[in-house]
Amino acid sequence: MTVFAPGFFASSPVHVALVIGGISAVVCGLVGTFTVLRGQSYAGHALGDLAVTGGSASFLANVSPLWGFAGIGVIAAGIMDMIGIRRPRGRDLATGIVRGAGLGLAALFLYWDTTSSSTTGVSITILFGSMFTTSTSVVPVVLAFGLPAVAIVAILFRPLLLSSVSPELAAVRGVRVRLTGLACLLAIALAVSLSAITVGAILSTALLIGPAAIALRVTNTPGRAMVTAALVGLGATWIGIVLAYDSFYWPPSHDGWPVSFFIVALIFFSFLVSQLFGRRPGRVIRAEG
Amino acid sequence: MPAYRLIVATAAGAAAALLVSACSSSAADTNSSAGKVVAVGAENEYADVISQIGGKYVTVSAIESNPNTDPHTFEASPSVAAVVSAAQLIVQNGIGYDTYMNKIESASPSSSRKVIDVQQLEHLPNSTPNPHLWYKPTTMPAVAKAVADDLSVLRPKDAAYFKANVTKFDNSLKPWLAAIAAFKAAYAGTPVAVTEPVGDYMLQAVGADIKTPFGLQADIMNGVDPSPQYVSLEDSLFAKHEVKVFVYNQQVTDSLTASFLATAKQYGIPVVGVYETMPVPGYNYQSWMLAEVNALRKAVADKVSTERLVP
Numbered sequence: 001m002t003v004f005a006p007g008f009f010a011s012s013p014v015h016v017a018l019v020i021g022g023i024s025a026v027v028c029g030l031v032g033t034f035t036v037l038r039g040q041s042y043a044g045h046a047l048g049d050l051a052v053t054g055g056s057a058s059f060l061a062n063v064s065p066l067w068g069f070a071g072i073g074v075i076a077a078g079i080m081d082m083i084g085i086r087r088p089r090g091r092d093l094a095t096g097i098v099r100g101a102g103l104g105l106a107a108l109f110l111y112w113d114t115t116s117s118s119t120t121g122v123s124i125t126i127l128f129g130s131m132f133t134t135s136t137s138v139v140p141v142v143l144a145f146g147l148p149a150v151a152i153v154a155i156l157f158r159p160l161l162l163s164s165v166s167p168e169l170a171a172v173r174g175v176r177v178r179l180t181g182l183a184c185l186l187a188i189a190l191a192v193s194l195s196a197i198t199v200g201a202i203l204s205t206a207l208l209i210g211p212a213a214i215a216l217r218v219t220n221t222p223g224r225a226m227v228t229a230a231l232v233g234l235g236a237t238w239i240g241i242v243l244a245y246d247s248f249y250w251p252p253s254h255d256g257w258p259v260s261f262f263i264v265a266l267i268f269f270s271f272l273v274s275q276l277f278g279r280r281p282g283r284v285i286r287a288e289g
Numbered sequence: 290m291p292a293y294r295l296i297v298a299t300a301a302g303a304a305a306a307l308l309v310s311a312c313s314s315s316a317a318d319t320n321s322s323a324g325k326v327v328a329v330g331a332e333n334e335y336a337d338v339i340s341q342i343g344g345k346y347v348t349v350s351a352i353e354s355n356p357n358t359d360p361h362t363f364e365a366s367p368s369v370a371a372v373v374s375a376a377q378l379i380v381q382n383g384i385g386y387d388t389y390m391n392k393i394e395s396a397s398p399s400s401s402r403k404v405i406d407v408q409q410l411e412h413l414p415n416s417t418p419n420p421h422l423w424y425k426p427t428t429m430p431a432v433a434k435a436v437a438d439d440l441s442v443l444r445p446k447d448a449a450y451f452k453a454n455v456t457k458f459d460n461s462l463k464p465w466l467a468a469i470a471a472f473k474a475a476y477a478g479t480p481v482a483v484t485e486p487v488g489d490y491m492l493q494a495v496g497a498d499i500k501t502p503f504g505l506q507a508d509i510m511n512g513v514d515p516s517p518q519y520v521s522l523e524d525s526l527f528a529k530h531e532v533k534v535f536v537y538n539q540q541v542t543d544s545l546t547a548s549f550l551a552t553a554k555q556y557g558i559p560v561v562g563v564y565e566t567m568p569v570p571g572y573n574y575q576s577w578m579l580a581e582v583n584a585l586r587k588a589v590a591d592k593v594s595t596e597r598l599v600p
Contacts (some may be wrong), residue, residue, distance in 0.1 A: 005518075012524070013517035064544075120541045121512025122362075132517045133545040202419040248516045255504045256516025 005246045008156075014245060015258065017131040020142050021237040024194035025207060027146040029230030031153055031191035031211035033222060034184055038164045041209045043068050043080060046095045046187050048204035050076045050102040050237050051196040055126035056109035064138050065126060069196040076102060081182045129200035129260045133239070140195060149190035149221030153226075160184055163224055198237065199260035207233060210267035217278035236266040316345040317600045321501045322411075326443050329373055329389050330382040332360065334423045334567040335407070335432065339380055341452045342436045346447055347378070353566050356599060359541050360565045361510060365389040370396070377401065378430060378439055383408025384420035403439040410435055418486070418503065421565070424581075425490035426466060429574060433458045460576045468582040471496050475591050482523060482532040482553070485510040486572055488563035491581060492536065500532050510541060527556045534558065539597060540565040557586035560596050568599040 008014055019037035035044045054072025056066040076098055085092040113122050124130070151162065161175045163170035171177050188208070215228035240263035247257040326347045336351035343349065352369055353360045367419075373379065373390060374397035381390040382451025383406040394404060398421045407422050408415075410431055422428045437455045441448035469491075477496035483489065492499055501523060510514035526532045535553040537546070539562045555561055561584045567577050577598070584595035 007518065007521060011517050011521045013520045017517070028380070111364065115358060119507065120359045120362065120543045120546075121514070122543070124513055128514075130514050132520060132546075133514055133543070135544060139337060174522075181407060245517055248518045253504070256509065256518070258514065 003246075004242065005249065007228055008242070008245050011245070012136075013132040014241065016134055016136055016139070017141055017241050018238060019132055020134055021198045021241060021259075021263075022234055023142050024191075024198040025211070025233035025237040026193050026230040027149050028207045029211045029215070029228075029233040030151050031187045032208040032210075033215060033226045033229050034153055034160055034164065035188050036212045036216055037161070037222065038181075038184065040185070040188065041205070042092060043095050043185065044188050044192060044208045045205040046080075047069040047073050047076060047192040048196060048201055048208070049099050051192060051201035051204060052126055053102040053106040053109065053195065054193075055201055056106050056113055056122065059113045059122050059126075064141065066138055066141050066145070066193060066197045067191035069201065070190055073193050074186060075185050077182070077185040077189040079166070081185060100106070125200075126196075127200050127202045128258060129196070129198055129203070130261075131198055131259055132244075134197065138197070142197070142261050145190045146194055148186040148218065151195075152187040156180055156183055157222075185205045187207045192233050199263050203260050203264050206267055207237070210264075210271055213234065214267075214271050214274040217274040232267075232270060236263050236270065240266055269279075297339070307476040326440060327376050328378040328381075329376040330385040331379070332423070332566050333569065334429075334577070335380040335382070335576050337567055338429055338432055339378065339436050340460070341377075341458050341573070342451055343440055344450065344454055346450070348446055350403060352390075352568075353579060354569060356540065356564060356566060356568050360386070360533050361541060362512065363387075363389070365393065369393070373397075374399075377443060377531065378403045378405075378436070380405045380407065380424060380436065381415070381543065382406075382420060383419050384413065384415065384422070401443075403433065403443065405435045407432060418507065419489050419523065421487045421490065423574075424488055424494075424563075424578075426462075426469060426494050428490075430459055430462065458575075462578075465575055468579055468586070472496070472582060472586055472589075473588075475587075479589055480532045481534045481536055482526045482549075482558070484538045484549060485541050486541040486576040487538045487541065487565055488536050488561075488581065491563075491578070496584065497585075500526050500572055509538075509543075512543070515545070521547070524552050527552045527558050530556060530558070532558060534585060534586075535560045537562055538565065538598070540561065557592070559592050560594040561585055561588050562596045562598060568597075571599060 025034035031183040035041060050072050051069040053070030057117055057207040058065045058068030061253065079098050080094055128185060153162050159180050162173065163175050192204050195207040199207050210236050211229040212225070214232050219225045219228050240259055243262040244257060244259035248254065251258065299310060326343060327345060328339045328347045328349045330339055330349060330351045331353060333351035333354035336349045337346060340349040350372055352372070353363055370393045378392070379390065379402065381387050381404065407428060411422065411428065433455050437451040437535040440451045473496040479497050480500050481492060481497045483499060483501045483506060486503070489499060502519060505515050505519035505523060508519065534557045537550055537560050550560065563581060570582065580598055587593045587595060
């Protein structure tokens with residue numbers, strides 16, 4: 001069996017997947033590092049769940065689910081900030097309540113989707129992603145959401161890092177902690193929307209925090225962690241696409257396995273390996289967000 | 290049927306069953322007072338045949354008739370449960386296409402209710418890959434006869450009337466069957482592409498050569514993502530002009546089928562729209578089927594698309 005099954009490099013669905021998945025993985029790696037550093041993995045997960053709401057709403061509006069993923073993420077980030085994501089004690093509660101309400105709306109939208117118009121496969125597309133059936137017209141939108149997310153973490157690199165480690169110290173040094181936190185949450189929301197179009201809304205946290213968690217295990221500075229996370233995410237996504245393409249010739253159905261399965265599985269095994277053999281076991285940089 | 294859809298269907302069925310007990314008695318009272326047989330077709334093409342056979346002695350309703358929705362993802366509501374549980378005669382497709390009907394029927398048992406399951410009528414196994422039985426020329430004559438038989442049990446004194454209607458129905462199918470035979474004689478072996486298998490029985494009847502792999506058709510029907518190999522293969526059928534017609538299911542659509550449609554048009558492949566439920570208004574079963582074969586002929590002979598039968 002060859003690594004690249006026949007037609008891999010000529011296949012236009014593969015080209016689109018490599019581009020969209022690649023951009024998303026890099027953005028998620030860069031933003032995800034701060035998500036993990038700031039202890040906001042649960043917020044990232046909740047934003048992923050809420051992407052289901054945005055995705056199902058975008059089918060009602062007949063636009064690419066990416067618009068819904070990003071739109072709902074930005075709104076939810078604002079709400080979470082408003083009702084107290086900064087206080088450690090209120091944080092999980094605020095996140096959980098917004099998440100519950102959002103998924104309730106998703107149930108309504110999905111019902112409307114299937115009963116009012118022909119939206120075959122809408123649930124699979126939203127929950128588990130449809131990279132190989134994504135149109136090339138989505139590529140500019142992916143860039144339009146990815147670039148601001150990267151810009152936020154690049155511009156706010158220092159203040160974000162400082163407020164992640166010690167909000168009090170950051171405030172004393174003149175960092176506008178709340179504004180920085182909100183900007184970071186927006187970057188996470190945008191990254192999650194890209195992750196959702198790549199591996200699906202339900203699996204989107206895997207691509208956001210998985211590579212970042214691995215990178216923080218095996219590197220010792222946040223800058224290196226960000227680059228490593230981007231590379232790990234990119235590797236998992238591209239290898240996942242190759243495996244999904246090859247799986248066309250695998251049992252049981254000779255019909256291909258879902259690409260999101262491969263990407264998430266690769267990230268999971270890389271995480272296990274990094275836990276076992278990471279250079280700095282047990283020393284994850286943590287913040288009291 | 291994928292597992293998640295089974296779960297949805299089961300949940301909908303259970304919810305419907307709870308509400309049936311509250312609604313069924315009143316619905317049955319109002320309907321039976323008219324003195325006609327209350328009948329239900331799970332899909333409106335079956336309702337149409339019931340209505341043609343039962344004529345003035347039946348009131349028929351159809352559960353699925355919206356040409357803009359996908360019946361594969363249909364979810365039964367409490368009002369559907371009320372209609373089904375009050376019915377004395379039901380025609381349903383089977384093969385997992387309308388499983389919610391079985392759930393509602395078993396939730397409101399009735400010893401006098403007649404249920405015609407077309408899968409059972411035709412002795413088809415559950416593993417039958419293509420559930421769209423109404424496109425098969427032999428299906429509806431058998432359904433019409435079974436409907437007449439059951440109506441004759443419910444209203445024995447009108448048996449002759451129902452029998453006459455079956456003869457009338459069978460005769461009215463002749464233009465369609467003739468069109469199929471004519472197409473087959475002139476264009477057997479015509480290569481065609483499809484999105485999903487809704488029209489496959491008709492395409493097989495007219496002798497067309499379906500170039501789209503069944504794996505891709507099943508993926509689109511079941512709403513799962515097809516492999517990129519299938520997507521490339523379908524695109525190349527259009528790009529290399531390896532097919533003469535693209536048979537497009539207007540009710541099972543997503544961004545992928547839309548992109549196939551755009552590609553087909555880009556390479557000038559004529560498109561023929563096919564349906565899961567009878568397009569309304571303007572058609573009965575036989576005129577719908579005839580229109581589909583005529584549309585195929587126009588596509589092959591004149592390279593003219595008939596994307597939709599209804600606006």
